[in-house]
Amino acid sequence: MPSNRTTRTFxxxxxxxxxxxxLCRELVEDPSYPSVKRWRxxxxxxxxxxxxxxxxxxxxxxxxxxxxIRGAILDATHAxxxxxxxxxxxxxxxxxxxxxxxxxxxxFVSHPICDAARNLAAIWGRNVDYPCQILYLxxxxxxxxxxxxxxxxxARILRSxxxxxxxxxxxxxxxxxxxxxxxxxxxxxxxYSIKRERPWLLSAEEGYLLTALAGILPxxxxxxxxxxxxxLIRQRDRKRQDRIRVVFEGGFCEQPPLxxxxxxxxxxxxxxxxxxxxxxxxxxxxxxxxxxLEALAHxxxxxxxxxxxQHDLRKPKEKMLLERIDRSGAxxxxxxxxxxxxxxxEEQVAYTGALDQHDIPYLVTEFxxxxxxxxxxxxxxxxxxxxxxxx
Amino acid sequence: MIFTAGIDVGSTYxxxxxxxxxxxxxxxxxARTGFRLPEISRRVFEEAxxxxxxxxxxxxxxxxxxxxxxxxxxxxxAVTDLTAAARGAAFFFPQSRTVLDIGGQTMKASRIDxxxxxxxxxxxxxxxxxxxxxxxxxxxYMGYQTDEIGVLASTSKDPAPISGVCAVFAESEVINHLSLxxxxxxxxxxAIVSLVGRAVQLxxxxxxxxxxxxxxxxxxxxxxxxxxxxxxxxxVNLPPGDMVQFAAGVxxxxxxxxxxxxxxxxxxxxxxxxxxxxxxL
Numbered sequence: 125m126p127s128n129r130t131t132r133t134f135x136x137x138x139x140x141x142x143x144x145x146x147l148c149r150e151l152v153e154d155p156s157y158p159s160v161k162r163w164r165x166x167x168x169x170x171x172x173x174x175x176x177x178x179x180x181x182x183x184x185x186x187x188x189x190x191x192x193i194r195g196a197i198l199d200a201t202h203a204x205x206x207x208x209x210x211x212x213x214x215x216x217x218x219x220x221x222x223x224x225x226x227x228x229x230x231x232f233v234s235h236p237i238c239d240a241a242r243n244l245a246a247i248w249g250r251n252v253d254y255p256c257q258i259l260y261l262x263x264x265x266x267x268x269x270x271x272x273x274x275x276x277x278x279a280r281i282l283r284s285x286x287x288x289x290x291x292x293x294x295x296x297x298x299x300x301x302x303x304x305x306x307x308x309x310x311x312x313x314x315x316y317s318i319k320r321e322r323p324w325l326l327s328a329e330e331g332y333l334l335t336a337l338a339g340i341l342p343x344x345x346x347x348x349x350x351x352x353x354x355x356l357i358r359q360r361d362r363k364r365q366d367r368i369r370v371v372f373e374g375g376f377c378e379q380p381p382l383x384x385x386x387x388x389x390x391x392x393x394x395x396x397x398x399x400x401x402x403x404x405x406x407x408x409x410x411x412x413x414x415x416x417l418e419a420l421a422h423x424x425x426x427x428x429x430x431x432x433x434q435h436d437l438r439k440p441k442e443k444m445l446l447e448r449i450d451r452s453g454a455x456x457x458x459x460x461x462x463x464x465x466x467x468x469x470e471e472q473v474a475y476t477g478a479l480d481q482h483d484i485p486y487l488v489t490e491f492x493x494x495x496x497x498x499x500x501x502x503x504x505x506x507x508x509x510x511x512x513x514x515x
Numbered sequence: 516m517i518f519t520a521g522i523d524v525g526s527t528y529x530x531x532x533x534x535x536x537x538x539x540x541x542x543x544x545x546a547r548t549g550f551r552l553p554e555i556s557r558r559v560f561e562e563a564x565x566x567x568x569x570x571x572x573x574x575x576x577x578x579x580x581x582x583x584x585x586x587x588x589x590x591x592x593a594v595t596d597l598t599a600a601a602r603g604a605a606f607f608f609p610q611s612r613t614v615l616d617i618g619g620q621t622m623k624a625s626r627i628d629x630x631x632x633x634x635x636x637x638x639x640x641x642x643x644x645x646x647x648x649x650x651x652x653x654x655x656y657m658g659y660q661t662d663e664i665g666v667l668a669s670t671s672k673d674p675a676p677i678s679g680v681c682a683v684f685a686e687s688e689v690i691n692h693l694s695l696x697x698x699x700x701x702x703x704x705x706a707i708v709s710l711v712g713r714a715v716q717l718x719x720x721x722x723x724x725x726x727x728x729x730x731x732x733x734x735x736x737x738x739x740x741x742x743x744x745x746x747x748x749x750x751v752n753l754p755p756g757d758m759v760q761f762a763a764g765v766x767x768x769x770x771x772x773x774x775x776x777x778x779x780x781x782x783x784x785x786x787x788x789x790x791x792x793x794x795x796l
Contacts, residue, residue, distance in 0.1 A: 204745075246717065363588065363589065365591055365592055366576070366591040366592040366774055367592055390585050390593070391593070503595065505595070506595045506598075507595065507597075507598075507633070510594050510595065511597045511632075513592065513594075513774065514594075514598070514770055514773060514774075
C-alpha cells in the first residue's frame with residue numbers, strides 16, 4: 125500500500141481565520157469523522173487509538189492515519205448492550221462509533237488506563253473484523269527497565285501496524301514521523317503560550333478546537349494549518365477583559381462538551397488545561413539520533429506531562445497541578461471529572477487538598493460528554509469568578 | 516474622579532448607567548433590547564455617556580449584566596444579574612438583606628449579607644408566569660399598552676383572581692373574566708396580585724430577612740410594591756423614580772468602580788483576583 129502521508133483531507137480556506145475556525149468546529153463536532161472518510165476514499169488506512177496516550181508517530185511512519193478516539197455526542201444505542209450503565213460515557217460512545225459504522229477503522233488500539241477501559245479492546249475486537257491491540261504502557265514508570273520494556277512494546281505494536289499497512293517501517297520512516305510530530309507539539313505549545321500570555325486573543329473554545337483537530341487530521345496537514353493560523357491569531361485585535369484566569373483539570377480522557385468549554389470561556393480566561401493531554405504528552409522535542417523507538421519510549425517516561433492514569437512517583441499529580449497553575453499565572457482552578465470516572469474522581473481528593481493547602485481558590489464539578497444543560501454550571505462559574513473579582 | 520458604567524442588557528430593556536466615583540449617577544439610558552444585543556448595548560452606552568456629559572475614553576471600567584451580558588463586546592467583565600442587583604440594592608439601601616428583582620422574563624429573589632454578597636437565591640421557573648411578560652401579556656389581551664398598566668391597575672376596586680400558572684393559559688382566564696363583565700382594571704390588578712404571590716413564595720424560599728428591596732422594571736407599576744408590602748406586612752425599599760429599572764446597572768457600575776480603584780484593573784495578570792481590595796470598598 126502506498127504511503128498516504130502527503131494526502132490532504134481538506135482544502136482549508138486560508139483567507140479568514142474565523143471561517144477556518146468555523147470549519148474546525150464542524151469537523152470536531154461531527155461524529156462521522158469526515159477527515160477519516162476522505163482519507164479512506166483516497167485509499168488510506170486508519171488506526172484508531174483510545175485515550176490517553178498513543179505514540180502516533182508509529183502509525184504515521186507506516187503511512188496510516190492515527191485518529192484519537194475521544195468519544196462523541198451520540199446515543200450509545202448499540203454500546204449500551206455491551207457496557208454497564210455504571211461506566212463512563214466515553215467508553216460507550218467510542219464503541220458506538222465503531223458499532224454504528226460512523227467510524228471505519230483498519231486497526232484499534234487501547235490502553236488499560238482504568239478497569240473499565242481494560243475491557244474495551246476485547247469487546248471492540250469481538251464486534252469488528254480488524255485487529256484490536258492493547259498497548260501496555262509501563263505500570264511502574266520508575267522501574268529501571270521501563271524504557272527497555274516500553275521500547276519492546278512499541279516494537280510489538282509497530283509490527284501490527286506494519287501488517288495493516290502492508291509494508292515494512294524503517295527507522296528513517298519513524299524519524300521522519302517524529303519530526304512531523306515534534307513540529308506539531310511545538311505548534312501546540314505555541315497555541316498554549318497564546319492562551320497563557322494573551323488569553324483574550326483565543327477563546328477557550330477556539331483553543332480546544334485547534335487542539336482537538338490534531339487528533340482527527342493528518343498531522344502534517346494540522347501543522348500547515350497551525351503555521352498559517354497562529355501568527356494571525358497573535359495579530360487579532362480583541363479587547364482584553366478583566367476576567368479571572370483559570371486552569372481546568374480533569375479533561376485527560378472523557379472530554380467536556382464544547383458548550384461547557386465555551387461556558388467556562390465566557391466567565392474566565394482558560395489559561396491552561398489537561399484537555400486532550402495525550403496529544404501534548406511529550407513536553408520536549410524527541411531528540412534525534414539513536415534507535416527511534418527507544419527515543420519515543422524515553423520521551424514518554426522522562427519528558428512528559430501527567431495524568432491520573434500514569435503513576436510516576438516523580439510526578440505527584442497535585443504537585444504537577446500546582447506547577448501548572450503557577451506556570452500559567454492562574455488565579456484559580458476548575459477541578460472537573462467525568463461522571464463515573466474513577467481515576468478522575470479519586471484524583472480530585474489530592475487536588476483539592478493541595479489547593480486548600482496553598483490557598484488557591486477552586487471549583488469542583490462533574491461533567492459528561494453528552495450533557496446538554498449548562499445553566500447551572502454557568503451560574504456556578506460566574507458566582508465563583510465574581511467572588512474572586514469582588515472579594 | 517473615576518467614571519464607570521454598568522450595562523444591563525435585560526430580556527426586554529437594555530439599560531446603561533454612568534457613575535462618578537461609585538457614588539453619583541451621572542447619566543442613564545434605556546431602549547428596547549430587541550435581538551441585536553451588541554448594537555443595542557453600544558447604543559444605550561453612548562446615550563448614557565451623552566446624558567452624563569462624558570466621553571467613552573473617560574470611562575475607566577464597564578461591567579455588563581443581565582441576560583445579554585455576554586453580548587457586550589466593549590465591557591471589561593460581565594457579572595450575573597444577582598450580583599449586580601445585590602450591589603444596586605445596597606447602593607440605594609445599605610441595610611438591604613433581601614432583594615426581589617422582577618424583570619421582563621425572570622424573577623429573582625436573593626438574600627444578601629452585610630457585605631452585600633449573595634447568600635441564597637431562587638429564580639422563577641422557566642416560563643413567563645411570574646414575570647413582567649405575564650403582566651404585559653395580560654394587558655395586551657385586553658388591548659392595553661405596557662405604559663398604561665400602572666394607571667389601569669391603580670383604579671382597581673376588586674382584583675379578579677388569576678391563577679398565574681401560565682402566561683399562555685392566562686389568556687383564557689382573562690377572556691372569561693371579560694365575558695363575565697369584570698372591569699379590565701380588576702383583571703390587571705388580579706394579574707399583579709397573582710405575580711406578587713409567586714414573588715413572595717420565592718422570597719420565603721431564600722429565608723428572607725428585612726430590609727426588603729424591590730427592583731426591576733415591573734416595580735414601576737405602583738400597585739406592585741403596595742401589594743408586596745401587604746403580603747409582607749411591613750414596608751419595603753424602592754429605589755427612587757426610574758431607578759427601580761436601573762438598579763442592576765447602577766450595581767454593575769459600582770462594582771466597576773471597585774475594580775477601577777485597584778492599581779491595575781484589566782491587568783489579566785496572575786494573582787490579580789486574589790489581591791486584597793482597598794478597605795472600605
